[in-house]
Amino acid sequence: MSATENTKAVLDTVENVAKDPERTQPYAALGLKDGEYALIKDILGRRPTSAELAMYSVMWSEHCSYKSSKKYLRQFGTKTTEEMRKHLMVGMGQNAGVVDIGDGWAVTFKVESHNHPSYIEPFQGAATGVGGIVRDIISMGARPIAVMDQLRFGAIDHEDTARVFHGVVGGISFYGNCLGLPNIGGETYFDSCYQANPLVNALALGVLRHEDLKLANATGVGNKVVLFGARTGGDGIGGASILASDSFSEGGPTKRPAVQVGDPFAEKVLIECCLELYAADAVEAIQDLGAAGISCATSELAANGDGGMHVELDRVLLRDETLTPEEILMSESQERMMAIVDPAKLATFEAICKKWEVEYSVLGEVTEGNRLTIDWHGERIVDVDPSTVAVDSPVYDRPVAYPAWIDALNAQGVNASGLTRSEEGAQLGKWMLDLAGSADLASKSLITNQYDHYVMGNTALAMPDDAGMVRIDEETGLGVALATDANGRYCQLDPYVGAQLALSEAYRNVSSAGATPMAVTDCLNFGSPENPEVMWQFSKAVEGLADACQILGIPVTGGNVSFYNQTGDKPIFPTPVVGVMGVIDDVAARVPSGPQDAGLNIYLLGTTQDELDGSAWAHVVHDHLGGRPPAVKLEAEKALSAVLGAGANQGLIFASHDLSDGGLAQAIAEFSLRFGMGARYWLGEIEARDGVDLTAALFSESSARAIVAVPREEDVKFIGLCEGRGVPVMRIGVTEDTAAIEVQNLFTLQLDEIRARSNETLPKYFG
Amino acid sequence: MTKIGVVTFPGSLDDRDALRAVRLAGAEGVALWHADHDLQGVDAVVLPGGFSYGDYLRCGAIAAISPIMTEVKAAAAKGLPVLGICNGFQVLVEAGMLPGGLIRNDHGNFFCRDQKLRVESTSTAWTNEFEQGEEIVIPLKNGEGGYIATEETLDRLEGEGLVAFRYLEVNPNGSLRDIAGLRNEMGNVVGLMPHPEHATEPGFGPDTDAAMRSGTDGLRFFRSVLNSLAVA
Numbered sequence: 001m002s003a004t005e006n007t008k009a010v011l012d013t014v015e016n017v018a019k020d021p022e023r024t025q026p027y028a029a030l031g032l033k034d035g036e037y038a039l040i041k042d043i044l045g046r047r048p049t050s051a052e053l054a055m056y057s058v059m060w061s062e063h064c065s066y067k068s069s070k071k072y073l074r075q076f077g078t079k080t081t082e083e084m085r086k087h088l089m090v091g092m093g094q095n096a097g098v099v100d101i102g103d104g105w106a107v108t109f110k111v112e113s114h115n116h117p118s119y120i121e122p123f124q125g126a127a128t129g130v131g132g133i134v135r136d137i138i139s140m141g142a143r144p145i146a147v148m149d150q151l152r153f154g155a156i157d158h159e160d161t162a163r164v165f166h167g168v169v170g171g172i173s174f175y176g177n178c179l180g181l182p183n184i185g186g187e188t189y190f191d192s193c194y195q196a197n198p199l200v201n202a203l204a205l206g207v208l209r210h211e212d213l214k215l216a217n218a219t220g221v222g223n224k225v226v227l228f229g230a231r232t233g234g235d236g237i238g239g240a241s242i243l244a245s246d247s248f249s250e251g252g253p254t255k256r257p258a259v260q261v262g263d264p265f266a267e268k269v270l271i272e273c274c275l276e277l278y279a280a281d282a283v284e285a286i287q288d289l290g291a292a293g294i295s296c297a298t299s300e301l302a303a304n305g306d307g308g309m310h311v312e313l314d315r316v317l318l319r320d321e322t323l324t325p326e327e328i329l330m331s332e333s334q335e336r337m338m339a340i341v342d343p344a345k346l347a348t349f350e351a352i353c354k355k356w357e358v359e360y361s362v363l364g365e366v367t368e369g370n371r372l373t374i375d376w377h378g379e380r381i382v383d384v385d386p387s388t389v390a391v392d393s394p395v396y397d398r399p400v401a402y403p404a405w406i407d408a409l410n411a412q413g414v415n416a417s418g419l420t421r422s423e424e425g426a427q428l429g430k431w432m433l434d435l436a437g438s439a440d441l442a443s444k445s446l447i448t449n450q451y452d453h454y455v456m457g458n459t460a461l462a463m464p465d466d467a468g469m470v471r472i473d474e475e476t477g478l479g480v481a482l483a484t485d486a487n488g489r490y491c492q493l494d495p496y497v498g499a500q501l502a503l504s505e506a507y508r509n510v511s512s513a514g515a516t517p518m519a520v521t522d523c524l525n526f527g528s529p530e531n532p533e534v535m536w537q538f539s540k541a542v543e544g545l546a547d548a549c550q551i552l553g554i555p556v557t558g559g560n561v562s563f564y565n566q567t568g569d570k571p572i573f574p575t576p577v578v579g580v581m582g583v584i585d586d587v588a589a590r591v592p593s594g595p596q597d598a599g600l601n602i603y604l605l606g607t608t609q610d611e612l613d614g615s616a617w618a619h620v621v622h623d624h625l626g627g628r629p630p631a632v633k634l635e636a637e638k639a640l641s642a643v644l645g646a647g648a649n650q651g652l653i654f655a656s657h658d659l660s661d662g663g664l665a666q667a668i669a670e671f672s673l674r675f676g677m678g679a680r681y682w683l684g685e686i687e688a689r690d691g692v693d694l695t696a697a698l699f700s701e702s703s704a705r706a707i708v709a710v711p712r713e714e715d716v717k718f719i720g721l722c723e724g725r726g727v728p729v730m731r732i733g734v735t736e737d738t739a740a741i742e743v744q745n746l747f748t749l750q751l752d753e754i755r756a757r758s759n760e761t762l763p764k765y766f767g
Numbered sequence: 768m769t770k771i772g773v774v775t776f777p778g779s780l781d782d783r784d785a786l787r788a789v790r791l792a793g794a795e796g797v798a799l800w801h802a803d804h805d806l807q808g809v810d811a812v813v814l815p816g817g818f819s820y821g822d823y824l825r826c827g828a829i830a831a832i833s834p835i836m837t838e839v840k841a842a843a844a845k846g847l848p849v850l851g852i853c854n855g856f857q858v859l860v861e862a863g864m865l866p867g868g869l870i871r872n873d874h875g876n877f878f879c880r881d882q883k884l885r886v887e888s889t890s891t892a893w894t895n896e897f898e899q900g901e902e903i904v905i906p907l908k909n910g911e912g913g914y915i916a917t918e919e920t921l922d923r924l925e926g927e928g929l930v931a932f933r934y935l936e937v938n939p940n941g942s943l944r945d946i947a948g949l950r951n952e953m954g955n956v957v958g959l960m961p962h963p964e965h966a967t968e969p970g971f972g973p974d975t976d977a978a979m980r981s982g983t984d985g986l987r988f989f990r991s992v993l994n995s996l997a998v999a
Contacts, residue, residue: 180817264818264821268780356777450878453879455816474787
């Protein structure tokens with residue numbers, strides 16, 4: 001990289017800047033725009049040293065600074081009411097949000113993207129994605145207790161998809177399994193819009209006692225700044241600024257060296273070391289090192305605290321002795337943490353690190369004033385106000401334009417396009433099988449079998465159930481559930497509605513498992529913010545999400561924005577992955593996504609409208625995308641959630657499955673496949689009550705719906721519960737020991753046949 | 768109360784789970800540390816699952832020569848019951864306490880599933896609660912669980928009745944002769960790839976026909992050792 005080669009010859013100290021004030025600096029190669037470079041000079045009253053330039057360039061990158069999204073993300077704060085804040089111990093802005101779940105327990109959770117590295121080097125990109133989000137969780141003072149992953153790949157039959165698929169799944173499996181964290185759920189979708197830009201989002205969940213909460217605030221003059229964990233190497237340099245903030249261009253140079261390399265063993269030891277440090281009360285504050293490495297950790301710790309910080313950079317333990325100070329500042333070597341340690345507790349700190357054979361180095365200390373100063377062998381190479389690096393980065397109000405194509409797309413619904421429907425049983429049954437075997441809906445066991453979901457011994461639900469659920473407290477059974485969702489096709493049709501539907505579905509999934517939704521995290525994956533149409537999509541999605549959170553009464557606690565997801569000038573479908581965390585008083589009351597007993601009544605909750613636009617049916621059967629996504633029904637979702645939660649707690653609901661992609665047809669297939677229990681259904685009453693035809697009854701994706709299995713003796717109580725909450729309820733079937741699904745007067749499908757179709761798809765391409 | 772030690776190596780993952788299983792069986796769990804030469808007077812030892820020392824070399828190779836293994840080997844030679852689970856089984860094999868080797872799964876991937884096993888030997892410290900030939904379900908999760916040995920060794924293991932468990936229905940990793948676990952001649956040392964500690968608590972084990980996650984076949988490993996210690 002020419003940027004750093006230039007600086008190798010002479011150390012560019014603050015003193016040197018005075019002697020050489022007009023030097024030409026490679027700010028553009030580091031990703032800074034002309035105006036941003038001018039602003040840095042304004043702030044400093046001089047040109048930056050090359051080390052300062054390195055820091056500003058990574059910290060002001062889109063990935064680290066949220067400079068294009070900040071304007072919109074503020075809504076998550078302004079639309080959060082006092083009532084919603086009631087359980088919020090830490091909101092957006094720290095490493096991850098923290099939510100009080102009662103009995104002195106708190107959980108922290110967050111989803112983050114590692115999209116660009118995962119295209120270049122899928123295995124390491126995905127592995128370090130898991131590693132990075134887990135460190136965010138540790139840095140809140142929590143023990144990580146589960147992970148999930150949200151994946152979007154290119155077309156299942158494209159020649160490059162298998163390369164990315166195997167690398168990503170292998171990387172998540174390798175890293176998560178070696179960390180000893182159960183993987184309790186996730187999503188996998190395929191679409192050509194992700195062909196050269198897969199999405200690899202990773203979510204981690206951690207648990208802590210209230211008093212163990214840690215923040216990334218450097219306070220207490222004289223407290224030591226300690227870097228510990230893995231040594232610093234040349235991996236990932238410039239990753240933040242150059243990789244995550246620039247689009248891939250066809251035929252461009254390979255960017256492989258900028259991808260970090262992960263070592264899960266080092267991270268596992270680091271987790272245990274950190275937890276022991278916390279237990280011994282040996283750290284005052286802590287920050288993980290992820291994007292922008294030491295630049296980020298020092299400037300954020302100092303900016304969040306009440307003093308300044310001085311660091312001697314030559315004390316950093318290196319893997320490669322030839323690294324320049326600029327490279328050390330920018331390195332994204334994994335498995336590192338930075339702690340603020342009271343000198344009186346340094347001996348304790350050192351003893352615990354030695355026990356776990358974790359290397360550490362005291363780099364400097366918290367100082368008076370508000371400057372962050374960094375020396376290299378006694379010479380000053382950085383002298384900045386840390387807030388200007390970490391907090392007050394430029395905020396852009398990027399141009400926004402209503403997409404020229406969207407009206408035409410919205411006008412081409414399934415009816416306007418004349419898509420063929422059917423009233424024939426044989427055809428409807430065939431469509432149901434086609435959906436069950438389609439790439440997005442097919443069994444993902446090829447992936448999930450590669451993840452350990454048993455470790456820690458607290459997993460109450462995992463895939464393929466609607467939500468993952470883990471026990472927090474072994475005495476009381478207190479637990480939390482997590483589900484994530486995002487439907488890119490809906491968001492392409494209408495990003496405001498699409499984002500709300502993603503939230504609705506995750507909310508419904510958590511409720512379906514028997515938990516009460518509490519809080520939200522999101523990973524907003526979009527194209528280039530420099531494209532005004534993408535900015536419009538982004539603004540609408542954030543607005544939709546913030547509005548819906550307010551109505552549902554659950555706050556966004558943190559998350560991540562990933563821009564520049566496109567190849568050339570073609571952006572991905574807007575893909576706002578939304579994760580909802582819910583609480584359950586005792587995980588013994590959890591509800592699986594399918595029945596295990598015959599003779600249970602099956603009820604459909606909610607009503608069905610003719611909403612096939614953007615559906616899996618339109619996509620799989622007709623290769624069609626157009627029209628308007630299903631209507632959002634937030635009040636109905638709340639009522640449904642209340643019924644599902646109360647039904648689970650009172651032991652009325654033996655199985656529950658939400659209706660989403662593929663509508664009722666896919667839901668009843670998955671319901672029966674969960675434990676191999678057959679069922680018989682009748683659709684006439686749905687047609688009559690809701691005024692829909694058979695195609696819509698089976699394949700419409702109307703929101704706020706679920707199917708539940710209820711024992712006959714609880715019928716009266718259950719129906720009373722639904723009526724009391726105003727949730728439409730209709731008995732549509734019964735479970736039977738038949739190993740088949742019969743839809744009366746239309747078709748019968750053997751479970752073996754559905755299972756075969758569902759199971760064969762992924763192995764066909766990736767087996 | 769009977770004390771059962773669980774060794775934590777750097778990179779051990781299922782150590783806390785094994786301690787919980789010991790408690791659920793009615794014994795006192797004692798955390799042992801890899802760098803100590805001290806078994807703290809325990810009556811039996813569990814080597815848990817995980818990736819000890821990162822398993823950068825052959826799995827379990829470094830753990831097999833860790834300080835605590837000196838004591839574990841010496842005590843096992845005198846009859847101390849030792850159970851090696853997954854990585855612990857790999858450690859036992861690398862330490863020469865059980866024969867053969869464990870290599871990368873034949874299909875190349877990590878594999879997690881509820882695994883049906885047949886109990887082949889019940890005259891051990893860890894299996895005396897089972898019936899000969901009994902079929903049980905124990906969660907399996909490993910990347911390097913393929914059991915290998917020379918034909919001669921395999922014949923000897925079969926001939927001397929030292930195969931403790933065999934995979935049923937699915938051989939999940941290409942293990943020769945479907946071998947899932949072994950015992951030593953004395954019957955105090957048992958190693959297996961599946962994880963009995965993950966089938967000890969209703970609600971958190973493998974699915975059964977009766978109810979999801981209700982399988983507790985693994986608890987009988989830990990009760991077995993209590994039986995054998997009570998007799999001894």
